[in-house]
Amino acid sequence: MKSEPVHQGRIESPFYARQKALDTVNEWHQWKGYTAANELYCADTEYFAIRNSTAVFDLTPMTKYRITGPDALAYLDRLVTRDMTRIAPGRVAYAVWCDDAGQVVDDGTIFHLREGEYRLCSQERHFGWLQAATIGFDVTVTHETDEVAALAVQGPTSYSVLSNLGLAGLAELKPFSLMQVRFKGTDLMVSRTGFTGDLGYELWLDPARAEALWDALFDAGKLHGIRAIGTNALEMARIEAGFIAVYHEFLPADETVRSGRSRSPFELGLGWLVDFTKPVFNGRRALAEEWRSGYTWRLAKLDIEGNKPAHHSYVFAKEARNRGNIGFVTSAMWSPVCKKNIALATVRTPYGKPGETVWVEIFYQREMHWNREMARATVVDKPFWFPARRSATPPGRN
Amino acid sequence: MTEHYDAILVGAGHNGLVCAALLAQAGKRVLVLEAASQVGGAAVTREFAEEFSVSACAHLLYQLQPEVCRDLKISPPLAAENIPTIALAEDAGHVRIAGAAVEGVAAEDARQYRRFHKRMTRFARLLRKLLVKPPPRLGTRSRRDLYALARLGLSVRSLGRDDMREFLRLIGMNIHDEVRERFASPLLRGAISLDAVLGTHLGPRSPNTVLTYLHRLAGNSGRVAVPRGGMGMVPAMLAQSARAAGADIRTGTPVRRIVVDNGRVTGVETEAGEVFHSYTVVSNADPKRTVMRLVGARHFETRFVKRIHHLRAQGNAAKVHLALDALPSIDGFSDRDYGARILVAGDEDHVERAFNPAKYGEYSSAPVIELAFPSVHDESLAPPGQHVMSAVVQYAPYALRGGWTEAARQGLFDVVIETLARYMPDLEQRVVASELLTPVDLEAEFHVTGGHWHHAELALDQFLFVRPVSGAAQYAMPLDGLFLCGAGTHPGGGVSGAAGRNAAHTILNRGKGR
Numbered sequence: 030m031k032s033e034p035v036h037q038g039r040i041e042s043p044f045y046a047r048q049k050a051l052d053t054v055n056e057w058h059q060w061k062g063y064t065a066a067n068e069l070y071c072a073d074t075e076y077f078a079i080r081n082s083t084a085v086f087d088l089t090p091m092t093k094y095r096i097t098g099p100d101a102l103a104y105l106d107r108l109v110t111r112d113m114t115r116i117a118p119g120r121v122a123y124a125v126w127c128d129d130a131g132q133v134v135d136d137g138t139i140f141h142l143r144e145g146e147y148r149l150c151s152q153e154r155h156f157g158w159l160q161a162a163t164i165g166f167d168v169t170v171t172h173e174t175d176e177v178a179a180l181a182v183q184g185p186t187s188y189s190v191l192s193n194l195g196l197a198g199l200a201e202l203k204p205f206s207l208m209q210v211r212f213k214g215t216d217l218m219v220s221r222t223g224f225t226g227d228l229g230y231e232l233w234l235d236p237a238r239a240e241a242l243w244d245a246l247f248d249a250g251k252l253h254g255i256r257a258i259g260t261n262a263l264e265m266a267r268i269e270a271g272f273i274a275v276y277h278e279f280l281p282a283d284e285t286v287r288s289g290r291s292r293s294p295f296e297l298g299l300g301w302l303v304d305f306t307k308p309v310f311n312g313r314r315a316l317a318e319e320w321r322s323g324y325t326w327r328l329a330k331l332d333i334e335g336n337k338p339a340h341h342s343y344v345f346a347k348e349a350r351n352r353g354n355i356g357f358v359t360s361a362m363w364s365p366v367c368k369k370n371i372a373l374a375t376v377r378t379p380y381g382k383p384g385e386t387v388w389v390e391i392f393y394q395r396e397m398h399w400n401r402e403m404a405r406a407t408v409v410d411k412p413f414w415f416p417a418r419r420s421a422t423p424p425g426r427n
Numbered sequence: 428m429t430e431h432y433d434a435i436l437v438g439a440g441h442n443g444l445v446c447a448a449l450l451a452q453a454g455k456r457v458l459v460l461e462a463a464s465q466v467g468g469a470a471v472t473r474e475f476a477e478e479f480s481v482s483a484c485a486h487l488l489y490q491l492q493p494e495v496c497r498d499l500k501i502s503p504p505l506a507a508e509n510i511p512t513i514a515l516a517e518d519a520g521h522v523r524i525a526g527a528a529v530e531g532v533a534a535e536d537a538r539q540y541r542r543f544h545k546r547m548t549r550f551a552r553l554l555r556k557l558l559v560k561p562p563p564r565l566g567t568r569s570r571r572d573l574y575a576l577a578r579l580g581l582s583v584r585s586l587g588r589d590d591m592r593e594f595l596r597l598i599g600m601n602i603h604d605e606v607r608e609r610f611a612s613p614l615l616r617g618a619i620s621l622d623a624v625l626g627t628h629l630g631p632r633s634p635n636t637v638l639t640y641l642h643r644l645a646g647n648s649g650r651v652a653v654p655r656g657g658m659g660m661v662p663a664m665l666a667q668s669a670r671a672a673g674a675d676i677r678t679g680t681p682v683r684r685i686v687v688d689n690g691r692v693t694g695v696e697t698e699a700g701e702v703f704h705s706y707t708v709v710s711n712a713d714p715k716r717t718v719m720r721l722v723g724a725r726h727f728e729t730r731f732v733k734r735i736h737h738l739r740a741q742g743n744a745a746k747v748h749l750a751l752d753a754l755p756s757i758d759g760f761s762d763r764d765y766g767a768r769i770l771v772a773g774d775e776d777h778v779e780r781a782f783n784p785a786k787y788g789e790y791s792s793a794p795v796i797e798l799a800f801p802s803v804h805d806e807s808l809a810p811p812g813q814h815v816m817s818a819v820v821q822y823a824p825y826a827l828r829g830g831w832t833e834a835a836r837q838g839l840f841d842v843v844i845e846t847l848a849r850y851m852p853d854l855e856q857r858v859v860a861s862e863l864l865t866p867v868d869l870e871a872e873f874h875v876t877g878g879h880w881h882h883a884e885l886a887l888d889q890f891l892f893v894r895p896v897s898g899a900a901q902y903a904m905p906l907d908g909l910f911l912c913g914a915g916t917h918p919g920g921g922v923s924g925a926a927g928r929n930a931a932h933t934i935l936n937r938g939k940g941r
Contacts (some may be wrong), residue, residue: 100725107725129730129898129905161733165724308690311728314905 039064042089043178043239051257058260061154061174063090063285066259071130073365075262079225080366083187083248083252088231088264089239092137092154096147098168105139105147107310108162108305110294116141121205121222125294126158127300127312131319132282132291134158135275136299140207140224148173152275158283162311178239182246183229184264185416186253188424191219193231193249200423202230224263226270228418253427269367270361271330271412278328278359278373281331293319296326296375329381330413331358333370333389333406338362342389344374348403350390355380358389364413371413372406383410431704432458432675434934435695437721438711438874438913440468440928443674444665446709446912448499449931451672458703459674460695462681462874465659466666468711469873469880470922472657472808476860479750479815480808482658483864484873485880485922486746486799486817487768490646491661494559495924499668503661507806513767514618515850519759522614523767526649532612537739539609544649550594551644555584558645558918561901561929562891599887602640603631603775603936613774615770620775621795625819626880626920628743631775631783635887642885646923651768653804659923662684683722685710685909692722692908706908709930713882714895714915715740722906731905735894739889740915742866742878743785745823747843749816750860754800755851766803771796771846781822788828790839794820794846813859825866825877836863846931884916891917902930903937910934 040063048066054137056067065087068075078084096105106113116122125136137151149159157168170336182191191199196219198208203265207220215238223229234242247255267274275281282291293316294303303316333339344356356376364371372389380387385408392401418424434450436443439461450458465471469484488503496502511525522531527544529537563575586594595606602623606616620631623640630636643649654660666676681698685708693702710717714735718724724732754765772778772795781791798818802809809815820843827835840863848854866878875882883895892900895915902910912930914920 103725108729129728158729164729164731164736165719165730308687309726309728311730313690319911 030125040175042087043236043366044087044089044180044243047240047243048087048257053276056259059172060090060260061092064096065090066257066262067261068259069257072259072261072265075256075258076257076265076365078254078258079184079227079262079266081185082256083182083184083190083250083254084258084262085243086181086183086227086258087238088181089177090174091179092151093172093174093177093179093200093426094149094156094159094339095171095173096168097171098144099145100166101147104163104166104168106147106307106361107166108159109139110310110312110316112304112307113139115263118142118144119207121207123205123302125297125299127294127316128282129311129315130291131312131315132285133279133297133299134282136273140220142207142218161181176236177233178236178242180232180242180246181223181225181229182232183223183227184354185228186250186255186427190246190253190255192249192426194245203422204420213238213245217242224270224272224309225266226272226401226412226414226419227266227416228421244352260268265364268362269412269414271373273328273373274360278375289325292326293324294370295319295324296328298328324378326356327376327378327381329356329373329374329376329387329408330410331372331387331389331406332413333372333391333400333404335391335404336363336370336392337391337402337404338370338380339372339389339391339404342372342391344376344406345388345390345403346380346389348402348405355387362386363404367413371403381408383408429694429702429704430458432456433705434458434707434709435460435705436711437685437695437717438462438468438708439466439662439666439676439848440711441470441598441662441665441679441915441922441924442912442914442930443468443709443711443777443928444669445499445924446711446931446934447496447674447676448665448669448672449933451669451674452498453935457669457674458705459546459669459676460680460682460697461676461678462826464679466676466678467659467662469869469875470658470662471837472659475748475862476750478810479813479860480657481512481748481799481815481817482801483748484746484869485658486801486819488652488654488658488661488922489643489650490921490923492559492646492923492925492928495719495928496841498928499665501668503664504655506653506655506801507766509650510653511767512618512651512770513764514614514770514772516614517849520614521759521764522612522618524615524618529615532610532615536612536615538609540615542673543609546590547641547644548648549586549590550597551641553586553594554641554645556582557891558923558925559928561933562894562917564891564901565897578788589892597637599635600637601632601634602636603779605637606631606775611654614772616692617772617774617777617795618770620778621770621772621797621821624778624782624821625797626744627884627885628739628741628785628824628879629884632779638890639885641644642919643921646921653799653801656807657801658922665924682721684715684723685807687722687726690726690835690907692906707910707934708908709910709912709934711913711927713740713879713913714738714911715876716874717909717911718904722909726906728779730906731896731899734898738895738915739884739886740877740879740882742823742869742875743822743824744880745820745839745866746862746869747816747818747820747840748862749818749858750865751814751816751857752859753812753857754803754814755854757851760779763802767799769798769852771798785824788824788826790823790827790835790842791821792842794822794842796820796843796846798847818847823865825879827865830868831865836865839865880914881920882913883919885919890919894919902933
């Protein structure tokens with residue numbers, strides 16, 4: 030019997046060859062089976078492309094599911110906590126989905142491609158859960174990660190770059206909207222979405238035309254500071270934007286073993302996504318109970334004094350450390366664009382309300398020796414970085 | 428204007444009737460809707476041939492709970508009680524079991540059986556305590572649940588050190604190993620093995636078949652009775668009691684769906700399109716039918732639906748009813764013996780071998796059988812001098828490969844007659860009329876998904892706190908106003924009424940002491 034050769038090792042994205050050609054540091058990691066760049070030059074340079082010009086990030090390894098069938102809307106509405114009936118065709122919804130215990134399985138974006146047809150994108154794979162959720166619905170869930178090449182084009186000049194490609198309707202495209210255009214004889218979907226908290230777009234197309242898009246894009250962006258970036262720079266941008274990330278701010282509920290290690294949407298600051306006016310959705314009963322009885326954790330954005338990043342720090346209510354810790358930092362960085370020492374932290378309720386002062390215990394090394402510092406931190410309400418251009422429509426040309 | 432009730436029962440099986448009666452006794456305005464033309468669900472007596480009647484599904488009474496009879500003030504008339512069991516031998520060396528006593532085996536076996544029976548009865552008594560109460564919830568901090576769990580632990584502990592060890596050793600074990608260790612008589616081993624697996628999709632080597640044996644024993648210490656007028660007499664009395672308490676019972680009124688509005692149950696709609704309003708709907712139907720068909724999966728959350736979807740509920744027992752112009756002759760039988768519960772199971776391996784084909788979607792070519800001639804005790808079931816035989820035949824899988832075609836049905840029927848003819852050589856000549864009910868027929872007639880007696884397989888992973896599924900084992904379903912009261916809930920099947928009674932108590936105690 031003749032057998033088909035099975036692909037071994039990491040998968041190369043359709044943009045791999047183009048990235049490899051630009052790569053100067055050979056820093057790669059594995060992302061859901063794909064090989065993905067940590068950095069191509071250096072994280073700081075790439076970060077400044079996000080904030081000052083245009084950054085291009087290969088999004089292909091992101092998990093994508095196509096959801097179709099007569100019950101697609103009813104299915105998604107039961108799956109996620111927010112009201113999906115309000116998401117019109119051509120719109121994108123940021124959503125979170127829970128198990129029956131109201132614990133977050135993952136967050137992601139749901140693209141209403143056309144009437145009754147959706148794409149759900151997330152960091153992690155969830156085919157088993159999505160498939161289980163189809164019982165009783167006339168709906169088909171198709172895993173299409175490998176069938177769709179995707180690029181994030183983010184930064185203040187991204188609108189100008191894409192305008193140069195001559196994409197009709199781009200000026201009117203609002204945040205969390207998508208449009209279908211023709212590009213070099215192929216269908217190209219453009220959505221005004223991203224993970225940087227800045228002006229930006231995501232492009233979706235047939236992997237066979239991926240390189241053509243890449244080339245056209247870099248050609249169009251030549252005079253707009255276009256630069257390919259890796260995951261490290263993106264990670265900096267998402268912390269500034271105050272976005273949560275799986276394995277940092279939460280674990281998928283189905284992967285936790287110990288009780289109390291999963292999180293509800295309320296505990297992740299996503300209460301605004303929970304719509305109790307819906308009669309049924311996964312986790313509703315448990316979340317309603319949690320809403321009545323109170324939840325354990327709160328996601329706090331911290332503005333910390335000093336300039337030493339509070340990586341892995343404990344959070345305390347009082348400066349004196351022996352008064353018991355109230356939580357821990359999950360993501361931390363010195364924000365170049367905000368000129369602030371920022372962090373996302375998981376803090377036990379009732380602590381962590383905006384405006385409160387807490388203390389973080391920062392350890393840092395100077396010539397091998399460790400030092401400890403208790404730094405004052407203020408809990409802030411708004412994202413650290415939220416420029417007006419992120420939502421301006423039409424965006425300005427730069 | 429739709430009529431409003433305090434509670435609507437979907438299905439008038441015996442559990443539904445018990446639940447309805449108790450709710451009505453508590454002053455609730457109760458409506459019971461039954462699809463069939465008579466009440467009783469799987470506990471009915473009906474004609475299967477002209478002038479021959481039989482208990483169409485359940486045919487022997489061994490689990491009706493005294494608490495149920497007491498609460499409903501009924502005492503069903505029995506045509507015979509405490510009937511013995513006879514394991515048939517081809518050479519007339521039958522083994523007769525009555526309570527703790529066995530005849531037809533070596534003295535050592537008889538002594539062993541007495542000890543075995545004593546211990547099993549003791550364990551069954553412990554189990555019985557659990558059956559008549561809603562199971563405690565796991566993983567909560569509710570004082571009532573924690574107290575109930577502690578009591579459960581305590582009652583196991585109070586068996587004493589040796590018996591507790593033995594109980595914990597046995598409870599997950601298979602009956603095959605247990606009978607092999609204890610008894611020399613193949614017929615005795617076969618009889619106990621068959622009792623452990625009757626009505627289940629399990630063989631004697633399957634895990635937790637000691638538990639299923641105990642479950643059977645727990646009902647009434649293993650005492651078997653034949654109600655006068657067939658099994659249908661029991662639900663008829665239950666219905667009478669429920670009506671006396673004020674319940675409105677309507678037969679021939681199938682329910683099309685349970686109506687859900689804005690995340691809670693608001694009533695039911697019948698096949699005829701009539702809508703009845705109630706904020707409490709109690710389903711006597713099996714969990715799968717209730718969730719997937721009557722309510723609809725989309726009204727529940729994913730994990731719960733998945734668990735219900737995976738609930739094991741495929742029946743493996745067929746019923747054969749024979750109308751006989753006279754009792755067949757059985758070598759070595761006295762007249763009294765025909766009143767016994769009769770088993771065809773050569774030994775434990777015969778039972779297991781009979782199960783083997785069922786694993787692969789085939790029926791047994793050498794089935795094991797539990798049968799009775801109820802007309803011996805109750806002349807109303809057949810014309811004078813004539814008789815009926817009611818037999819449970821295992822194994823006949825619900826999902827038969829190729830389906831239950833006419834040929835397959837004939838094939839199984841022939842195998843049954845052939846098997847019985849070895850003990851009753853003149854059986855074929857005696858048969859006036861016959862009926863075969865495969866699990867598919869049982870599903871169609873009694874509206875039980877998979878045609879499973881217990882609505883859901885009796886197994887440790889579908890037992891007590893996790894029956895029918897984890898997170899929904901206390902009769903209340905995760906949909907406001909919806910309850911289950913049938914065999915798919917704790918403590919399972921058998922005409923016991925315990926599930927219906929527990930459900931009624933749960934409904935009446937809502938909001939108290941949590």
